[in-house]
Amino acid sequence: MTNSNGPTSTRVFGAPLRYIQGPGVLEEIGGMAALAGRHALLVADQFVMDLVGEPVRRSCRKADVSLQTVLFNGEITNAEIERLGKLAASSPVDVVIAAGGGKGIDVGKAVAHHLDVEVITLPTIASNDAPTSKIFVVYGEDHRLLGAKHMKANPLAVVVDTSLIARAPKKLLLAGIGDAISKKFEVAQCFKAGANNLYGARGMQAAGALADLCFATLLEHSQGALAAVERQQSDASLEALVEATVLLSGLCFENGGLSIAHAMTRGLTAIPETAYELHGLQVAYGLLIQLQLENRPAGFVNELRQFYARTGLPLRLRDLGMKQDATPEQIRTIATQTLTAPYIVNFERSLDADDLAAALEAVESHT
Numbered sequence: 001m002t003n004s005n006g007p008t009s010t011r012v013f014g015a016p017l018r019y020i021q022g023p024g025v026l027e028e029i030g031g032m033a034a035l036a037g038r039h040a041l042l043v044a045d046q047f048v049m050d051l052v053g054e055p056v057r058r059s060c061r062k063a064d065v066s067l068q069t070v071l072f073n074g075e076i077t078n079a080e081i082e083r084l085g086k087l088a089a090s091s092p093v094d095v096v097i098a099a100g101g102g103k104g105i106d107v108g109k110a111v112a113h114h115l116d117v118e119v120i121t122l123p124t125i126a127s128n129d130a131p132t133s134k135i136f137v138v139y140g141e142d143h144r145l146l147g148a149k150h151m152k153a154n155p156l157a158v159v160v161d162t163s164l165i166a167r168a169p170k171k172l173l174l175a176g177i178g179d180a181i182s183k184k185f186e187v188a189q190c191f192k193a194g195a196n197n198l199y200g201a202r203g204m205q206a207a208g209a210l211a212d213l214c215f216a217t218l219l220e221h222s223q224g225a226l227a228a229v230e231r232q233q234s235d236a237s238l239e240a241l242v243e244a245t246v247l248l249s250g251l252c253f254e255n256g257g258l259s260i261a262h263a264m265t266r267g268l269t270a271i272p273e274t275a276y277e278l279h280g281l282q283v284a285y286g287l288l289i290q291l292q293l294e295n296r297p298a299g300f301v302n303e304l305r306q307f308y309a310r311t312g313l314p315l316r317l318r319d320l321g322m323k324q325d326a327t328p329e330q331i332r333t334i335a336t337q338t339l340t341a342p343y344i345v346n347f348e349r350s351l352d353a354d355d356l357a358a359a360l361e362a363v364e365s366h367t
């Protein structure tokens, strides 16, 4: 879709057909699969298969849906997508159930895209916003990111069983909070810059309103939700927070667009010291850089930094794995690699490596 981004240019809003959340909603998955047909394919790695395989099978049986399973080997490459597609081709498939974390969800989407059928996502952790979106990421055989691909449409259903999420490690939920906290500010920059959303069109006002709700929910419920995960039991805070990190965060990035906080993940993955930290924690740090570039008032930034400190979100590169203060060369590498991200242009003014390096220095020297 081409778009001139004038005041009357085409606007698009996309979303999953159904989003279901709560303790025990895994039982609903067979009924959701039946919306697409009689034959489901569960794609998951061994760990996730052991966790959800039996309940998914029971639920499908109840809904009179046959279930075939294939085991994902852990890396989303074109060869792996074809291998899983071939394994699945021995019986009919109407819908893929994509279960797991970020990669588990993405590989199920990739197989559904390959087979040209619907997908239902079943996240077992809430560390990112992949479950609601139509995008999946493919890697080369050398583990290098090849790029993002788009399914024809968003998932048929997203089934978020919070009794599973409540039993996942706390750090994964924190990463989900990090991936979501930037959205209000990234969507606002996309609107200012007249940027396209992930549907290649202008975003609706709804994306901005959802981003505001997402941010407010995170501020109110993050600490309560992290405590719920420590007890391994869902409560009202965890339910509200998961809605923000999985549903709202996903709708926001796809319908509003991404900006500097996400562009920063290119820079942070370019140096080995910070490359292996969870995506959401990199994004949370990236937001601090974005706010610095926005010249936000100190009072606002300090309040957000206090929230980061209370919840455990990263305030400096040391919190992302760096052992000592970053060298000028490391700062320069992060800055120049961040500039290679496509979202870097979704900002109120054009930025160069000096702007990014100065923002990094300022955030690093903040006391």
Ligand SMILES: [Zn+2]
Pocket: 128, 129, 179, 262, 279, 283
């Ligand atoms: Zn993200």
